Amino acid sequence: xxxxxxxxxxxxxxxxxxxxxxxxxxxxxxxxxxxxxxxxxxxxxxxxxxxxxxxxxxxxxxxxxxxxxxxxxxxxxxxxxxxxxxxxxxxxxxxxxxxxxxxxxxxxxxxxxxxxxxxxxxxxxxxxxxxxxxxxxxxxxxxxxxxxxxxxxxxxxxxxxxxxxxxxxxxxxxxxxxxxxxxxxxxxxxxxxxxxxxxxxxxxxxxxxxxxxxxxxxxxxxxxxxxxxxxxxxxxxxxxxxxxxxxxxxx
Amino acid sequence: xxxxxxxxxxxxxxxxxxxxxxxxxxxxxxxxxxxxxxxxxxxxxxxxxxxxxxxxxxxxxxxxxxxxxxxxxxxxxxxxxxxxxxxxxxxxxxxxxxxxxxxxxxxxxxxxxxxxxxxxxxxxxxxxxxxxxxxxxxxxxxxxxxxxxxxxxxxxxxxxxxxxxxxxxxxxxxxxxxxxxxxxxxxxxxxxx
Numbered sequence: 460x461x462x463x464x465x466x467x468x469x470x471x472x473x474x475x476x477x478x479x480x481x482x483x484x485x486x487x488x489x490x491x492x493x494x495x496x497x498x499x500x501x502x503x504x505x506x507x508x509x510x511x512x513x514x515x516x517x518x519x520x521x522x523x524x525x526x527x528x529x530x531x532x533x534x535x536x537x538x539x540x541x542x543x544x545x546x547x548x549x550x551x552x553x554x555x556x557x558x559x560x561x562x563x564x565x566x567x568x569x570x571x572x573x574x575x576x577x578x579x580x581x582x583x584x585x586x587x588x589x590x591x592x593x594x595x596x597x598x599x600x601x602x603x604x605x606x607x608x609x610x611x612x613x614x615x616x617x618x619x620x621x622x623x624x625x626x627x628x629x630x631x632x633x634x635x636x637x638x639x640x641x642x643x644x645x646x647x648x649x650x651x652x653x654x655x656x657x658x659x660x661x662x663x664x665x666x667x668x669x670x671x672x673x674x675x676x677x678x679x680x681x682x683x684x685x686x687x688x689x690x691x692x693x694x695x696x697x698x699x700x701x702x703x704x705x706x707x708x709x710x
Numbered sequence: 711x712x713x714x715x716x717x718x719x720x721x722x723x724x725x726x727x728x729x730x731x732x733x734x735x736x737x738x739x740x741x742x743x744x745x746x747x748x749x750x751x752x753x754x755x756x757x758x759x760x761x762x763x764x765x766x767x768x769x770x771x772x773x774x775x776x777x778x779x780x781x782x783x784x785x786x787x788x789x790x791x792x793x794x795x796x797x798x799x800x801x802x803x804x805x806x807x808x809x810x811x812x813x814x815x816x817x818x819x820x821x822x823x824x825x826x827x828x829x830x831x832x833x834x835x836x837x838x839x840x841x842x843x844x845x846x847x848x849x850x851x852x853x854x855x856x857x858x859x860x861x862x863x864x865x866x867x868x869x870x871x872x873x874x875x876x877x878x879x880x881x882x883x884x885x886x887x888x889x890x891x892x893x894x895x896x897x898x899x900x901x902x903x
Binding site for chain 1: 722724725728729731732757758761770817820821822823824825826827845847848849850851865885887888890891894
């Protein structure tokens with residue numbers, strides 16, 4: 460059976476991981492390649508690298524990083540941040556990225572999703588959606604959740620699927636950073652609305668939160684950063700508990 | 711060992727090259743028929759859409775070469791699908807190496823299937839030291855039907871062929887280059903054939 464995926468997310472600035480990572484026995488906790496290898500050994504199913512400094516000058520640094528990760532890591536990984544054209548994606552895939560994640564650029568020019576899907580196949584196009592629930596309605600936000608739009612989450616999700624997205628990475632701004640659990644109600648609605656995999660993001664604090672997002676939130680994958688980086692939730696322990704609760708995972 | 715990756719413009723071949731590099735082998739990209747014929751092992755990759763990949767293959771004249779190869783050949787993902795008789799994806803005629811058709815998953819499941827799934831009913835030396843509890847990484851919307859040439863099956867909505875074998879030709883739907891330890895073992899097995 461297809462398993463649910465556990466996805467650590469690494470924020471990258473100038474080719475280095477940020478937000479601090481607290482692994483024991485790491486030579487260089489700021490080196491994304493070392494971290495990626497560590498996560499692979501610990502049982503992560505997939506990795507996401509988010510370039511938060513995404514500027515033109517930084518592009519080459521990012522390409523070098525992607526190349527090094529591809530050279531040393533044997534699980535799939537997604538690269539996001541500042542991607543706005545077919546050329547950007549072409550370069551990243553050539554460096555060995557398996558998927559790319561687009562966010563604001565897709566909202567600004569939705570045709571980008573069609574272009575990428577037609578040229579590279581839907582399997583490598585992840586559309587990231589940051590949304591916030593305001594008076595009961597979910598609205599899409601841009602630029603890391605800082606700029607509100609009047610686009611409704613569920614309308615946008617249906618549109619990105621139609622345009623050829625292969626996967627949706629949904630971050631709830633209401634839950635992100637709270638460690639109080641994922642936005643399971645919205646996630647389950649999303650899963651019923653579209654027929655592509657959904658990655659849940661924002662709110663992971665405990666092992667039970669992951670179990671809940673897979674069962675109640677019907678998520679196909681769950682993404683988290685700090686609970687993994689600081690060793691609060693060891694991936695192996697998490698997966699064993701998930702299996703105990705009858706959630707299919709790779710062990 | 712002379713290891714060639716068929717380079718016809720389809721897919722993420724960097725990862726395959728790196729996977730062999732980690733095993734200590736240089737896998738060289740080539741679209742030159744003379745070079746490919748002489749190789750000890752040939753990898754036939756592919757990611758993307760079937761009809762455009764087939765078109766690129768025809769433009770390079772490799773569509774007639776591949777079925778004639780005598781050394782072990784490994785098709786990966788779309789590469790494997792193109793080695794089948796026919797694909798529902800854009801009604802594409804395949805190379806006919808594997809006597810099976812390729813169909814699309816129904817909308818009763820999420821499409822594409824994306825993630826790790828087990829391989830069962832393992833039948834070939836290609837799966838030496840790989841167990842039925844091992845997981846492989848898959849990303850695909852189309853699948854080869856379960857058939858006589860299946861050397862592994864996986865379950866997603868239905869039981870389908872996740873690996874095929876016919877004489878010197880092998881095909882895997884999953885990405886061994888992205889399947890952690892079990893994928894490494896499979897690539898090593900292919901080299902050991």
